[in-house]
Amino acid sequence: MWRAGFGPSADQFKQIRNQSSGKLFRSMLEACQKAPVLFDVADSGLKAMVMAARNNPFPQRRNFSPEEKKDLRKQSVQDIKTLNVRWLQEMTDTDAQLREKMSLFWHGHFASKTANIFYDQELLNIIRQHALGNFRDLLFSVSKSASMIQFLNNNQNRKDHPNENFARELMELFTLGRGNYTEQDVKESARAFTGWGTRLAGGFEFRERQHDPGGKIFLGRTGNFSGDDILEILLGEKQTAIFITRKIYRFFVNDQADENRVSELATAFYDNGYDIQKLMESIFSSDWFYDDINIGAHIKSPVEWIVGIRRQLPQDIGNPEVQVLLQRLLGQVLFNPPNVAGWPGGKHWIDSSSLMLRLRFPQIMYSADTILATPKDDDDLMMGLLEESARRRREMNRAGQIIHTRIHWETCTDQFRESKEEYLIPDIRQWLLQCGTAINNDSLKSFLNLSGRDSLIQSAIIRIMSTPEYQLC
Amino acid sequence: MLIKRREFLQLGSLATSSFLVPKFLKAFEGAGKLETGNKVLVVLQLSGGNDGLNTVIPVRNDIYYRERPKLGIAKNKSLTLSSEAGIHPELTCLKALYDEGNLAILNQVGYPNPDRSHFRSMDIWQTASGSNEYRNTGWIGRWLDAQCDHCDKPTQALEIDDMLSLALSGDRMKGIALHDPARLYNASRDPFFRQILQSGNAHPAADSNNYLFQVMAETISGADYIFEQSKLHPSLAAYPDTEIGKRFKTIASLICSGINTRVYYLSLGSFDTHVNQEDRQQKLFVELNAAIQAFVSDLKSNHRFHEVMLMTFSEFGRRVAQNASGGTDHGTASNMFLISGALKKAGLLNGMPDLSNLSDGDLQYQLDFRSVYATILNKWLDADDGKILGAKFEQMDFI
Numbered sequence: 001m002w003r004a005g006f007g008p009s010a011d012q013f014k015q016i017r018n019q020s021s022g023k024l025f026r027s028m029l030e031a032c033q034k035a036p037v038l039f040d041v042a043d044s045g046l047k048a049m050v051m052a053a054r055n056n057p058f059p060q061r062r063n064f065s066p067e068e069k070k071d072l073r074k075q076s077v078q079d080i081k082t083l084n085v086r087w088l089q090e091m092t093d094t095d096a097q098l099r100e101k102m103s104l105f106w107h108g109h110f111a112s113k114t115a116n117i118f119y120d121q122e123l124l125n126i127i128r129q130h131a132l133g134n135f136r137d138l139l140f141s142v143s144k145s146a147s148m149i150q151f152l153n154n155n156q157n158r159k160d161h162p163n164e165n166f167a168r169e170l171m172e173l174f175t176l177g178r179g180n181y182t183e184q185d186v187k188e189s190a191r192a193f194t195g196w197g198t199r200l201a202g203g204f205e206f207r208e209r210q211h212d213p214g215g216k217i218f219l220g221r222t223g224n225f226s227g228d229d230i231l232e233i234l235l236g237e238k239q240t241a242i243f244i245t246r247k248i249y250r251f252f253v254n255d256q257a258d259e260n261r262v263s264e265l266a267t268a269f270y271d272n273g274y275d276i277q278k279l280m281e282s283i284f285s286s287d288w289f290y291d292d293i294n295i296g297a298h299i300k301s302p303v304e305w306i307v308g309i310r311r312q313l314p315q316d317i318g319n320p321e322v323q324v325l326l327q328r329l330l331g332q333v334l335f336n337p338p339n340v341a342g343w344p345g346g347k348h349w350i351d352s353s354s355l356m357l358r359l360r361f362p363q364i365m366y367s368a369d370t371i372l373a374t375p376k377d378d379d380d381l382m383m384g385l386l387e388e389s390a391r392r393r394r395e396m397n398r399a400g401q402i403i404h405t406r407i408h409w410e411t412c413t414d415q416f417r418e419s420k421e422e423y424l425i426p427d428i429r430q431w432l433l434q435c436g437t438a439i440n441n442d443s444l445k446s447f448l449n450l451s452g453r454d455s456l457i458q459s460a461i462i463r464i465m466s467t468p469e470y471q472l473c
Numbered sequence: 474m475l476i477k478r479r480e481f482l483q484l485g486s487l488a489t490s491s492f493l494v495p496k497f498l499k500a501f502e503g504a505g506k507l508e509t510g511n512k513v514l515v516v517l518q519l520s521g522g523n524d525g526l527n528t529v530i531p532v533r534n535d536i537y538y539r540e541r542p543k544l545g546i547a548k549n550k551s552l553t554l555s556s557e558a559g560i561h562p563e564l565t566c567l568k569a570l571y572d573e574g575n576l577a578i579l580n581q582v583g584y585p586n587p588d589r590s591h592f593r594s595m596d597i598w599q600t601a602s603g604s605n606e607y608r609n610t611g612w613i614g615r616w617l618d619a620q621c622d623h624c625d626k627p628t629q630a631l632e633i634d635d636m637l638s639l640a641l642s643g644d645r646m647k648g649i650a651l652h653d654p655a656r657l658y659n660a661s662r663d664p665f666f667r668q669i670l671q672s673g674n675a676h677p678a679a680d681s682n683n684y685l686f687q688v689m690a691e692t693i694s695g696a697d698y699i700f701e702q703s704k705l706h707p708s709l710a711a712y713p714d715t716e717i718g719k720r721f722k723t724i725a726s727l728i729c730s731g732i733n734t735r736v737y738y739l740s741l742g743s744f745d746t747h748v749n750q751e752d753r754q755q756k757l758f759v760e761l762n763a764a765i766q767a768f769v770s771d772l773k774s775n776h777r778f779h780e781v782m783l784m785t786f787s788e789f790g791r792r793v794a795q796n797a798s799g800g801t802d803h804g805t806a807s808n809m810f811l812i813s814g815a816l817k818k819a820g821l822l823n824g825m826p827d828l829s830n831l832s833d834g835d836l837q838y839q840l841d842f843r844s845v846y847a848t849i850l851n852k853w854l855d856a857d858d859g860k861i862l863g864a865k866f867e868q869m870d871f872i
Contacts, residue, residue, distance in 0.1 A: 296682065299681050331636075339596060339607055340607075350688055353637050353650045356660050356661065375635070375636060377521070379520060379743055380591045435682070437672070438672040438675035447665050472681055472682060
């Protein structure tokens with residue numbers, strides 16, 4: 001459940017105990033069959049501004065005064081935070097766990113950052129619609145999304161001045177992987193994508209006059225290829241299926257890829273015409289998925305970790321943006337990947353500061369305490385907007401940020417009502433951890449609040465969440 | 474790196490007797506002090522893209538004054554370095570260091586195919602990569618990896634901050650980030666964490682779990698060690714009451730304690746002066762100047778100045794021409810400062826920027842920053858620069 005989703009929810013203890021993993025997975029898959037509810041969080045004033053300007057071919061450069069531009073940017077940054085929190089809520093609440101998890105994978109695979117709420121939202125909605133669908137549809141839609149076109153400079157890719165950024169990353173990071181194409185292939189395919197553009201409110205636009213319709217030689221083939229043709233050729237390469245499958249394997253199964261399994265899965269993926277759901281079914285219904293070597297081998301990403309805690313401890317967060325602060329401190333902010341290669345993941349999530357914050361956070365949350373840390377500035381997002389006075393206040397007032405949260409303990413404690421006294425702690429362990437901890441029950445007990453059954457359960461949950469093993473799944 | 478089960482058992486038995494003291498710290502108990510001649514590097518990152526041209530000013534260059542009618546700093550306002558160069562009027566301490574031969578200035582430092590995104594360019598500087606490759610480890614982190622092939626000494630590189638920068642993150646080793654020694658110590662004190670380490674790792678065969686235990690043990694023992702050291706020789710010197718001042722004070726106290734740390738990392742920002750540059754840069758320089766002044770004089774009075782090298786950098790400079798909002802936009806190459814009592818060559822090492830040969834309104838880099846790193850790694854930290862940087866870069870002669 002941790003791999004195909006974000007961990008069991010507060011009332012699923014009995015279900016995971018009594019149901020076979022096969023049955024569990026089938027019910028998770030069923031929950032994903034409905035189309036997702038698309039997000040729409042952009043501020044209404046911002047929408048009106050953008051709608052008014054939408055017919056201008058280069059709206060960013062004209063139409064807005066410097067003041068308006070500043071307001072636009074500020075509101076957009078604010079709305080992206082709202083979108084971030086909204087998506088976390090969806091990951092926490094939805095039964096379509098696998099879809100949102102898969103979307104998180106694609107969000108890292110098709111990494112983009114634009115500081116434009118419309119672009120970010122459009123790309124996320126594309127990803128969520130196709131997350132378990134067909135990789136061909138996903139690749140085409142993402143390539144034509146405003147976010148990708150802007151982030152990888154296809155907007156500036158013109159017949160007389162080709163810009164190779166998109167063409168290069170398309171092959172290096174989205175389809176083939178390094179070493180499977182030449183510099184010449186990059187140059188030629190960049191010409192095929194000339195004329196691909198977008199508008200301020202999002203949406204694809206083909207600018208015929210900027211397109212280079214001439215002949216191109218790409219991966220050994222010759223023709224007057226368009227951008228669509230290039231994508232088709234790349235999908236025709238089996239290497240694309242291998243590259244994608246390996247990345248999925250490393251994300252969902254084990255950071256150390258088993259090349260034989262990857263090869264088997266990739267062949268089936270290719271033969272199925274890139275059906276993502278079928279690929280995921282064969283992974284999660286295989287026996288080897290449950291091999292010892294794969295259990296507890298994955299270090300939870302900050303987002304998996306935050307959502308996992310929220311699923312197991314349902315809570316109302318009075319200041320939900322504190323979750324964005326946590327993401328920053330832990331090194332994974334949605335819509336803000338480090339670069340087009342996405343988050344490196346695995347051991348890269350963990351250093352002394354991030355681990356200590358993870359280990360201490362359950363206690364901080366429990367006692368509604370202060371997160372005593374300030375993240376680094378992000379100059380790309382602030383764009384010089386942080387006023388000097390605000391900077392000074394920040395510098396001098398490093399008191400940290402309080403998390404205002406109320407945990408609904410009843411839901412948690414209820415599910416252990418039938419647990420006998422001596423099985424209580426083992427049951428809680430089983431619910432929280434994928435692999436055991438060495439700390440024994442007696443030692444653990446000396447750190448718990450034994451004044452009553454509920455407080456025992458609560459303190460046990462908080463303590464077990466504060467172990468290194470809770471970082472794994 | 475794997476911590477073997479046996480080593481964990483050893484660790485556990487130590488913990489019951491005294492404190493949790495892993496093997497590597499045991500080694501320090503006898504010889505607490507750094508051996509003399511053990512050199513320390515302090516890296517100061519000027520975040521946001523510092524305008525190099527208004528830091529070291531080409532006072533005889535007409536192009537400079539033509540492109541910056543409003544922002545250009547007049548010759549008689551700047552502090553004179555040479556007939557060609559002045560330094561920003563607030564950087565009085567750097568002017569004094571220049572005059573005494575303890576400041577080296579490098580101009581037009583950058584890299585090929587510059588990137589104008591803060592994050593990306595900072596990544597390039599921190600990982601010492603080319604602009605066409607993505608690396609997941611930092612240059613100091615890889616130095617830690619190379620340095621500690623068979624040991625674990627995470628306190629060899631410290632960042633004075635709440636978060637660790639990519640620069641200090643290696644494949645197997647990572648530096649420790651701390652806002653201050655007491656806060657780190659308090660965060661690590663929970664007896665529950667010590668109990669976890671004593672109980673040991675239930676899955677010694679699992680790589681991820683081993684890694685978590687390793688980082689946890691290193692952090693907690695490192696926190697103890699740093700905290701103990703920080704109390705040995707607390708700096709009595711007066712530092713400005715600013716965040717950057719406090720951080721330099723923490724570093725000076727640790728250097729003088731004889732801790733095994735060889736690299737410190739800290740940052741100041743934001744220098745992203747699109748708007749109202751004059752005011753913003755001036756305020757930041759006032760803070761910077763006062764902090765460096767206190768730091769250098771503290772080191773001097775403790776006879777450590779010749780063992781410490783302070784290096785500054787920024788992810789990029791600004792465009793040559795001013796913009797319409799009293800600021801400058803993202804540019805390319807910028808300058809670096811090297812401050813130490815042990816410089817073999819000081820002053821303006823590579824002349825002033827060439828403003829007549831711009832690329833699209835931007836300076837073209839003349840010196841690859843990785844040459845500076847290579848020199849420091851090789852001659853200051855006695856490391857294999859080629860291995861750490863992944864390629865050989867020309868050695869310079871300031872050390």
